[in-house]
Amino acid sequence: MKLFRVLAIADKEWHQAFTRWSAWSAIIIPQAALTSLLLYILHVLSVLHGNALPDWIMDYFLMFFVAMPALNATIIAASGIMADKAAKSLEPLLVTPLTPLEFMAGKLLVAVLPPLLVTGIACHIFIQVAGGWGLIKSNFFEDIGGGPCLAAIMTMTLLLTNLVALNGLLIAARKTEARSAALSSTTAAEGILLLPFAGVYYGNLHQMNGGLWVAEVIGLLLLANVAVFLFGLHQFRRENILFKWK
Amino acid sequence: MNCRPDLGSLFTMIEIRNLTKQFATRKGELVAVDNLSLSVAAGQIFGFLGPNGAGKTTTIRMLTGLLRPTSGTATLNGFALGQDDQEIRARVGLLTETPGLYDTLSAEKNLTLFGRLHGLRNVTKQAHLYLQMLELWDRRRDPVGSFSKGMKQKLAIARAALHDPDVLFLDEPTSGLDPDVAKLVRDFILELKSDGRTIFLCTHNLDEADRLCDVIGIFKHRLIVADTARNLRLQLYGREQIFRVRRIEPGWITAVHELPFVRQARAAGNQLYLRVDNPEEENPLIVRRLVELGADIQYIGEATHTLEEIYLHLIDEAGTTIPPPT
Numbered sequence: 001m002k003l004f005r006v007l008a009i010a011d012k013e014w015h016q017a018f019t020r021w022s023a024w025s026a027i028i029i030p031q032a033a034l035t036s037l038l039l040y041i042l043h044v045l046s047v048l049h050g051n052a053l054p055d056w057i058m059d060y061f062l063m064f065f066v067a068m069p070a071l072n073a074t075i076i077a078a079s080g081i082m083a084d085k086a087a088k089s090l091e092p093l094l095v096t097p098l099t100p101l102e103f104m105a106g107k108l109l110v111a112v113l114p115p116l117l118v119t120g121i122a123c124h125i126f127i128q129v130a131g132g133w134g135l136i137k138s139n140f141f142e143d144i145g146g147g148p149c150l151a152a153i154m155t156m157t158l159l160l161t162n163l164v165a166l167n168g169l170l171i172a173a174r175k176t177e178a179r180s181a182a183l184s185s186t187t188a189a190e191g192i193l194l195l196p197f198a199g200v201y202y203g204n205l206h207q208m209n210g211g212l213w214v215a216e217v218i219g220l221l222l223l224a225n226v227a228v229f230l231f232g233l234h235q236f237r238r239e240n241i242l243f244k245w246k
Numbered sequence: 247m248n249c250r251p252d253l254g255s256l257f258t259m260i261e262i263r264n265l266t267k268q269f270a271t272r273k274g275e276l277v278a279v280d281n282l283s284l285s286v287a288a289g290q291i292f293g294f295l296g297p298n299g300a301g302k303t304t305t306i307r308m309l310t311g312l313l314r315p316t317s318g319t320a321t322l323n324g325f326a327l328g329q330d331d332q333e334i335r336a337r338v339g340l341l342t343e344t345p346g347l348y349d350t351l352s353a354e355k356n357l358t359l360f361g362r363l364h365g366l367r368n369v370t371k372q373a374h375l376y377l378q379m380l381e382l383w384d385r386r387r388d389p390v391g392s393f394s395k396g397m398k399q400k401l402a403i404a405r406a407a408l409h410d411p412d413v414l415f416l417d418e419p420t421s422g423l424d425p426d427v428a429k430l431v432r433d434f435i436l437e438l439k440s441d442g443r444t445i446f447l448c449t450h451n452l453d454e455a456d457r458l459c460d461v462i463g464i465f466k467h468r469l470i471v472a473d474t475a476r477n478l479r480l481q482l483y484g485r486e487q488i489f490r491v492r493r494i495e496p497g498w499i500t501a502v503h504e505l506p507f508v509r510q511a512r513a514a515g516n517q518l519y520l521r522v523d524n525p526e527e528e529n530p531l532i533v534r535r536l537v538e539l540g541a542d543i544q545y546i547g548e549a550t551h552t553l554e555e556i557y558l559h560l561i562d563e564a565g566t567t568i569p570p571p572t
Contacts, residue, residue, distance in 0.1 A: 008362035016350050089346040092405065095310050096363040097335045238312050 001101050009098070009106025013080050017110060027072045027118050035122045038064055039129055046135050058136060059200045065123040066157045067193040069115035070164035071186060077111035077168035078185040082178040090241055100236035104169065104229070111165040116158065152214040156196060159221035164189040166228045173235055173245045195220065259413060259444040260286040260309065265318035267304050278304040280468045282318070286461070288412075291435070291445040293459030295452070295557055300466045302448050303343075306415045309446070311335050323412045336364065339406035341416045345398040349391030353382055353401050356390055357408055364409035376404035380434060396427035403431060413444045420454060432458060456553040464557060470564045478556050484509060486549035487525050489518040489532065492542035501539055502532060519549060 017023050038061055045057065084090050093103070130136045168185035175181035196217060203213030234240065265282040268275045278301040286292045296302050307313040309320060311331035320327040325334050347356050354373055361369035377383045380400040390398060399419070406414055419435065420428040435458060439445060449455050455462060456475050463472040471478065494513055502520060503511040507528045510521035518536075522528045529546060536543060 002365070004365060005363055008359055011362075012348065012351070012355075012359045015355060016348060019350075083348075087346060087348050088342070088344045089348060091312070091342045092340060092346045092360070092402075093363070094312055095335055095338065095340040096360060097332050097365075098363050099332075239314065242307070242312060 005102040006105045010109040013110035031122045035126050056204045063196045066196045069119040069161045072115035073111045073161045073165040074168035074185040074189040075182050077165040078172035078181040080107050081172035082181050094238045100233050112161050156218050163225050257288040258285050259288040262320040266316045268316045289442050290460040293455035293462045294448045296465040310338050337412045339411035339414045341406040343417050345402035347390045352387050354386045360405050380404050396423050415446045417448045452553040464560050466564050470560050483551050484521040487520045488547045490545040
């Protein structure tokens with residue numbers, strides 16, 4: 001794999017998708033709205049239950065931030081493929097030495113990183129505001145596993161976003177119409193996004209340490225990522241793109 | 247008919263041996279390319295002609311490493327298809343039937359993207375060079391979506407040639423272009439040839455093929471013939487001489503055909519068409535005979551047959567000899 005080719009594809013995707021404010025607003029506005037909504041709900045719950053909210057509520061709230069970038073990522077990934085199909089630019093691309101791995105990596109980079117960046121900022125704002133209101137216990141992160149657990153949650157977010165973006169690429173490969181590709185990929189993503197919430201539920205149900213269930217979810221996501229990526233490499237082979245993609 | 251052009255001692259850039267591609271369809275196997283064998287010398291323009299659906303695009307896709315052949319071998323500049331596909335892709339440029347450009351990106355960005363994919367060190371310089379050569383410099387920063395069809399086609403050709411490939415595959419490069427742009431594109435193709443590039447040209451514009459191509463290959467699932475247009479004319483029609491006379495009397499055709507060197511004789515209107523091998527030597531003898539017969543000769547010339555006539559003749563002939571793909 002040559003990094004310069006991955007970056008060339010990423011650069012092309014970036015210029016196609018993010019040189020317009022409409023693309024950024026499509027990421028920022030929903031995330032800002034969801035962050036505000038979560039803060040509002042947190043505020044209402046604190047009024048009802050007092051300031052000392054149980055940790056499990058915060059677990060679920062954090063999972064929204066884990067899931068949030070994925071929906072953007074799948075749409076960006078799917079629309080990237082649809083743009084190539086609309087421009088009929090796939091064949092000229094395939095005649096270059098670009099490999100399926102480089103092609104996918106370039107597209108994933110742009111589908112995954114901007115939503116993650118925006119979510120990171122949104123999550124930071126959420127923690128600062130909720131902490132400022134005294135709604136998050138000062139030792140909350142230590143309670144759920146400390147720094148390693150936070151790193152694990154970030155890894156989980158990255159893997160989940162990547163998995164959903166891969167899913168967007170593969171669904172778009174089989175679609176002929178952009179709206180249909182976006183709808184199908186988000187519908188499929190919603191199913192995948194239940195995974196972290198199910199992890200929280202499972203972890204709380206079995207009184208598991210935060211780090212342990214996160215590790216289990218990461219393991220599952222890692223396996224799913226590898227499997228879908230390998231399937232993607234097969235789907236992105238030249239003959240498949242030319243003859244099996246619609 | 248000879249299916250291999252006489253290339254002399256020129257270096258062979260493309261060597262194809264028994265290349266076959268079958269597709270599995272619901273109705274069974276479809277043979278798109280059947281046992282194609284062909285050599286193209288370096289620095290030549292090879293015209294690959296054939297009707298729609300003849301398998302030309304499939305052949306190009308195999309030669310550019312996009313499709314795996316069912317059987318057969320091919321080498322491009324010594325690199326073997328199926329073994330050195332990455333090397334081949336680095337050394338070929340392809341102009342597809344549709345330009346396949348990114349409408350939201352500028353002309354310059356469209357070029358630099360492909361330059362970077364090919365690992366060019368001087369991408370911007372190279373892109374600027376081609377933008378100037380193809381008269382797109384003033385619009386280099388404009389989004390390609392605002393370009394006319396001709397400008398898009400020129401940009402697509404620049405993209406195909408940007409990395410200085412050994413072989414350029416051009417599929418209908420002047421289709422739908424106005425005469426000015428078509429001429430510019432044709433001149434550019436000749437310039438690429440003069441730089442030593444080998445060009446594999448698919449076109450339905452037979453006049454263009456006649457003007458540009460060193461060798462013509464006529465193809466319909468199988469290669470029907472590959473030779474220079476001049477040789478094809480000679481093989482099919484010989485050197486047909488036209489003798490225009492004031493009027494033709496009955497019996498003149500037979501009388502002239504009796505001359506031992508006249509291979510064929512026919513009349514149309516007040517013209518006699520005589521096929522001979524060596525008109526410089528034989529025309530005076532024909533003139534003498536016609537004058538003896540009492541003919542008033544108004545004009546003598548050599549018949550020219552367009553590539554279109556040759557193409558239609560051969561495709562028509564192939565229609566009766568080549569079975570449809572199964």
